[in-house]
Amino acid sequence: MTSEASAPPRWRRILGSGWFHLFAAIIVTSLVLSFVAKPYWVPSGSMEQTLEVGDRVIANRLAYLGSGPSSGDIVVFEAGPSWEIGVPDAPDPIRGALRWVGEVTGFGPSGPHTLVKRVIGAPGQTVSCCTESGALMLDGAPLDEPYVYNDLRFEAGVLDCTTEPRSTRCFDEVTVPDASYLMLGDNRAGSSDSAVLCRVAGVSDDCWRWAERDDVVGKVFVTYWPFSRWATF
Template sequence: MSTDEHAPRPLWRRVTGSFWFQLAAAFVATGLVLSFVAKPYWVPSGSMEQTLQPGDRILVNRLAYVGSTPTTGDVIVFDADAAWGLPAPDSDDPVRTALRWLGEVTGFGPSGPHTLVKRVIAGPGQTAQCCDEQGRVTVDGVGLDEPYVTNDFAFEPGTIDCESEPRSGRCFGPVVVPDQSYLVLGDNRTGSADSAHRCRAAEVSPSCWRWAGNVVGKSVAVIWPIGRWSGL
């Protein structure tokens, strides 16, 4: 019998073959995928109904905008800044912190405290406005076809529109989207605190606008519950 059969395994093989090393490697690999490739997110509200329902888990492609930018119609996840008026995370409660971390990793629970999902309407340098004669949102003067919109504000030419008194709550702008920013709206227009939420009046301050800037990625599919599996 060869003495090689009784020779101790090299240290690197003993380390890499251990359960704890393989577990740590799995966590690292999962972290890299979640950080740079794809990540699940939990939908917290009804602002995107009927496209997304409260409690849906969606898969976000974090590589979608490598070498490109969001375009009109994309459903994006972004980290909202202070202008969106979201509460600060409760960092003093270790249980809530742990549950939020678990939710961010798995999608089964709240995502980041400042993470929102909306639909892109216009990008940097584009001019957005509502409404044209048909009551549509326009981008650079072109009316958008938005079959996904539900619960829109009332609009009837000559009765309640952007010239009537009172005017339609659908109306906003015109506004030019700043650099590195996006104007985003919810599909559930009357139930969404979106970019135009505070700007649907005849006279508003420029500070009423809220922009999506720190884009996490593009929402590509509903992955839970099973009955709602679908692409976006």
């Protein structure tokens, strides 16, 4: 019979218990999701063909410590009221549990207002469209965008920024406000993005929908599922 003197210390029994290991795993997972990396399930085709519907990606939450997103970055962010996402679903324990699993693993729905787009303009930069050949312009220089898929129709002299009607690819020059970012989808004709309400002539300046700096979750740096679509950015 084991004597009380030879029994393991209480702290060792606690540290060796399965419940403690489970609790520690939950704490570590929460810290990683909050401060290091966050998995995300791509729900729409707005970033095709860079990201396909159902792709699982990881956003680096440390990418912008002491800095901010740059033009060309693919970013996960929480959409603000101007994005008109709608009223959140009423509380539902089952949906809440499934969403928590999705946010932890990436295999399921992420937050109801979480979007992924490409940064085009950072604070203070000017963005406009288009050049005579239909290119997007950043600070007066045309952007090389090999990632664009399914662009909006543009044909010089037939349907461009000077014709009536003008091409829906066009929008007037805008300067990105402080702590904000102009976001577009790579699938330009299939993306509800920062410029979607501004692609007609005569709209007001408040047509723009900005991604706010405080709402940026992180920079997408890898597609990890399905394995056939593994890619880094």
